[in-house]
Amino acid sequence: MAKTIIQMINIIKRYYIGQPNELQILNGISLDIHEGEFVSIVGASGSGKSTLMNMIGALDRPTEGEYFLDGTDISRLNDKQLSNIRNQKIGFVFQTFNLISRTNALKNVELPMMYAGVPRKERSRRAMELLELVGMKDRYTHQPNELSGGQKQRVAIARAMANDPAIILADEPTGALDTKTGHLVMNIFHKLHKQEGKTIVLITHSPELASETERIITISDGSVISDTLENTAENAGAENTEVSGE
Amino acid sequence: MYLELDDIKKSFGEGENRAEVLKGITCGVEKGHICVLLGPSGSGKSTLLNIIGGIDTPDSGTVSIDGEKTAAMNEKQLSQYRRKHIGYVFQSYNLIPNLTVKENIEVGAYLSDKPLELDEIIKTLGLWEHKDKIPSQLSGGQQQRTAIGRAIIKNPDILLCDEPTGALDYNTSKEILKLIEDVNSKFGNTVIIVTHNDAIKLMADQVIKFRDGRIRHNDLNTVKTPAAELDW
Numbered sequence: 001m002a003k004t005i006i007q008m009i010n011i012i013k014r015y016y017i018g019q020p021n022e023l024q025i026l027n028g029i030s031l032d033i034h035e036g037e038f039v040s041i042v043g044a045s046g047s048g049k050s051t052l053m054n055m056i057g058a059l060d061r062p063t064e065g066e067y068f069l070d071g072t073d074i075s076r077l078n079d080k081q082l083s084n085i086r087n088q089k090i091g092f093v094f095q096t097f098n099l100i101s102r103t104n105a106l107k108n109v110e111l112p113m114m115y116a117g118v119p120r121k122e123r124s125r126r127a128m129e130l131l132e133l134v135g136m137k138d139r140y141t142h143q144p145n146e147l148s149g150g151q152k153q154r155v156a157i158a159r160a161m162a163n164d165p166a167i168i169l170a171d172e173p174t175g176a177l178d179t180k181t182g183h184l185v186m187n188i189f190h191k192l193h194k195q196e197g198k199t200i201v202l203i204t205h206s207p208e209l210a211s212e213t214e215r216i217i218t219i220s221d222g223s224v225i226s227d228t229l230e231n232t233a234e235n236a237g238a239e240n241t242e243v244s245g246e
Numbered sequence: 247m248y249l250e251l252d253d254i255k256k257s258f259g260e261g262e263n264r265a266e267v268l269k270g271i272t273c274g275v276e277k278g279h280i281c282v283l284l285g286p287s288g289s290g291k292s293t294l295l296n297i298i299g300g301i302d303t304p305d306s307g308t309v310s311i312d313g314e315k316t317a318a319m320n321e322k323q324l325s326q327y328r329r330k331h332i333g334y335v336f337q338s339y340n341l342i343p344n345l346t347v348k349e350n351i352e353v354g355a356y357l358s359d360k361p362l363e364l365d366e367i368i369k370t371l372g373l374w375e376h377k378d379k380i381p382s383q384l385s386g387g388q389q390q391r392t393a394i395g396r397a398i399i400k401n402p403d404i405l406l407c408d409e410p411t412g413a414l415d416y417n418t419s420k421e422i423l424k425l426i427e428d429v430n431s432k433f434g435n436t437v438i439i440v441t442h443n444d445a446i447k448l449m450a451d452q453v454i455k456f457r458d459g460r461i462r463h464n465d466l467n468t469v470k471t472p473a474a475e476l477d478w
Contacts, residue, residue: 059343059382079378080378086344087349092344100342100357102329111356115349
């Protein structure tokens with residue numbers, strides 16, 4: 001079995017604790033995601049998927065439960081330790097790209113490596129490699145305002161890959177793009193998954209987009225209501241029983 | 247004059263839809279001054295700010311900073327000009343959501359040759375106790391402080407602020423204006439603030455009023471009101 005990258009055990013998240021309007025958003029979520037998986041987490045607005053994405057991305061801590069990210073228990077870390085973990089372990093891709101304006105594509109991709117203290121030469125070499133991987137090598141001098149939405153997102157994906165993170169966490173990465181451009185961006189994720197063996201977690205409200213991934217976890221009312229991996233495991237188990245029965 | 251604009255003209259659109267946004271702007275700003283560009287929406291003040299910042303180019307006319315004309319620069323020189331001389335603060339903060347306050351400010355330092363000291367900036371901004379938080383854990387005012395930090399850490403000669411208090415309430419707006427004032431007196435950057443809020447002009451050394459793409463008034467304030475005492 002591949003290494004477990006994300007292990008969540010009975011994660012609960014409450015807001016306004018102790019107040020009359022106390023709100024429980026996540027109702028005890030347990031899930032495992034393994035190295036090399038391409039998983040989508042699907043849910044409607046208000047299902048709790050954004051809160052779950054904040055937990056997975058170490059952007060917030062659970063109220064109860066344990067979360068091991070590549071072996072580290074996130075729920076016990078302070079803000080500074082959380083930020084270190086985010087920078088080392090997670091490559092973020094957002095719906096709104098969030099590139100640095102007036103700064104060219106190459107510098108944008110180099111940025112996370114600057115935090116990590118990678119020497120200048122090595123930084124630009126790796127940034128160029130990553131821009132090539134996402135098909136943006138010949139645009140490396142372009143600034144965000146000179147790029148289309150799809151191109152910006154490809155640069156953002158290259159940036160997410162910069163420090164070779166344990167997971168790529170993509171929050172509605174095609175949400176601001178038209179269908180055709182959205183497909184092109186999804187193809188980049190497929191490439192990273194197949195060629196580079198990246199673990200990718202895609203957060204989306206779109207079942208259609210989710211159907212492109214090998215495993216779909218569906219969230220509703222703060223709970224996991226289905227996980228295609230479990231179905232597959234059960235089916236595989238059933239087949240085995242039949243075989244042994246013969 | 248440190249910053250000089252000479253007969254700047256700019257139009258957008260084609261044919262019948264062509265609109266002349268700047269109709270010949272000539273003015274100058276002294277080094278270290280706070281200059282407020284005042285005018286209603288659509289008066290051309292943001293376009294002028296973008297031209298000063300080198301993100302947009304005029305159809306005719308010249309921008310000079312410290313005697314250097316931006317029109318004579320090639321793309322690479324222009325990009326260096328932006329990086330070395332210009333800091334930008336917007337109405338929307340444009341922070342990176344997965345980076346902490348400290349890391350977002352550091353972004354500006356990485357893009358500069360002569361950055362100011364990070365911890366000192368964070369303290370000046372009043373963000374020390376929030377330095378390890380991410381933008382979603384901050385108030386609007388704290389987010390704008392972070393954005394100002396990102397702009398000033400590179401120690402820009404000119405700090406351009408486009409409606410910096412546009413998304414903030416009254417008290418927070420005043421705090422942010424006071425911060426801009428503190429930054430100006432501490433680091434000596436030339437500051438240009440675009441706003442439609444008339445009250446802000448009182449904190450400026452120079453006030454340029456715009457209407458319909460032309461300068462209507464260009465005055466120096468003999469007495470400045472501290473930002474904390476502004477009222478509107």
